[in-house]
Amino acid sequence: MQIAVASGKGGTGKTTIATSLALSLASLAKVRYFDCDVEAPNGHLFLKPEFTESTPAVIRIPQIQTEKCTACGRCVEVCEFHALAKVRKNILVFPQLCHGCGSCTWNCPENAIVEVPNPIGTIERGMALENMEFFRGLLTISEPMPTPIIRQLKKRMQPQPNTINIYDAPPGASCSVVETLRGVDFALLVTEPTPFGLHDLKQMLGILSDMQIPSGVVINRDGIGDDSLEETLREYRIPVLLRVPFDRKLAENLAAGRTLVDVYPQYGDILRELYQQITEIVGGKTK
Amino acid sequence: MKLIISAQGSSLESQVDRRFGRCMWLILFDTETDQWEAFQNPGTSQSGGAGVAAAQFVVDNKADVVCSGDFGPNASRAFQAANVEMRHFAENITTVQEAIDQFKQDMLLK
Numbered sequence: 001m002q003i004a005v006a007s008g009k010g011g012t013g014k015t016t017i018a019t020s021l022a023l024s025l026a027s028l029a030k031v032r033y034f035d036c037d038v039e040a041p042n043g044h045l046f047l048k049p050e051f052t053e054s055t056p057a058v059i060r061i062p063q064i065q066t067e068k069c070t071a072c073g074r075c076v077e078v079c080e081f082h083a084l085a086k087v088r089k090n091i092l093v094f095p096q097l098c099h100g101c102g103s104c105t106w107n108c109p110e111n112a113i114v115e116v117p118n119p120i121g122t123i124e125r126g127m128a129l130e131n132m133e134f135f136r137g138l139l140t141i142s143e144p145m146p147t148p149i150i151r152q153l154k155k156r157m158q159p160q161p162n163t164i165n166i167y168d169a170p171p172g173a174s175c176s177v178v179e180t181l182r183g184v185d186f187a188l189l190v191t192e193p194t195p196f197g198l199h200d201l202k203q204m205l206g207i208l209s210d211m212q213i214p215s216g217v218v219i220n221r222d223g224i225g226d227d228s229l230e231e232t233l234r235e236y237r238i239p240v241l242l243r244v245p246f247d248r249k250l251a252e253n254l255a256a257g258r259t260l261v262d263v264y265p266q267y268g269d270i271l272r273e274l275y276q277q278i279t280e281i282v283g284g285k286t287k
Numbered sequence: 288m289k290l291i292i293s294a295q296g297s298s299l300e301s302q303v304d305r306r307f308g309r310c311m312w313l314i315l316f317d318t319e320t321d322q323w324e325a326f327q328n329p330g331t332s333q334s335g336g337a338g339v340a341a342a343q344f345v346v347d348n349k350a351d352v353v354c355s356g357d358f359g360p361n362a363s364r365a366f367q368a369a370n371v372e373m374r375h376f377a378e379n380i381t382t383v384q385e386a387i388d389q390f391k392q393d394m395l396l397k
Contacts, residue, residue: 087369
């Protein structure tokens, strides 16, 4: 089972829920946690894994072999991302614009382009509990593209029976979130009952509808804001699977690196029950 | 000498555009013939690499000088490699014609 925890608006409580969900399910099945917020990962603050492996995440960028290059400009023409320019019989490469698609290499009539690895971050693996594998990606500061790292991170997913993969998505509703969601069975949306939360949640609902991924909502900080969130969820027919009340004691403990289930152990059963609801929704979809 | 100026409109009376990569129009002016032509900037609606797209256009049109409010790192790199001189509008310049006049008097900022 592959579950992504996403939100739209940042700071709604994705990691709070994702980490405690992972801890609660560790007694039922093998859990693998993927921190896909490669620009600002924070799952490790709560699950405290021991990292044992680190591999560079690379994107393959073109290198022009000048002795073969005739500066015909074909590579510049085919590049969708303007990562190449032709200037005075030389081809310039702009590595930070390159998406690693390979079109330039493929189209060069002189075979003058070689792909070389450009490291943009790292992928790390560790163990959080005896049977919980923890994976995260880390985008090097100043690199603009998180998506290739998330893609490489997800290649470790190996769907297996009796394994639950939990993907903590980045905030927002752009490419990096879409990449995190690709191929998952269910999106657990963590939101808050405020206008900002609702605005960004609607973007997420649009994306999930396009991707045909079933979803359900956790209303975090329940009790603040207004009713427009719940009205909208009724309208879109998205189930509310859990409400976590606004609670200062919880906020203080989270800030100190303690998880939701550390502070309120009763959430262990509640989250296991939530997982059952998810399996029913996902099972119902495939009928 | 060929000069390209970033502009918000397609005539010499148009306001200049202080952005280079995503400006709407690129006005090409030949100081020897006083002929000019307005082109839509290929970089305007690009989600990425706008500076490169616009710079490639300038280089392909064999401009000697390019004028704008500022140039980003990618466009700058392309122009340096191409030996195209980058010039900046002074604060008070508003129209393309003013920029051309200032250029002819060598008063555009380097």
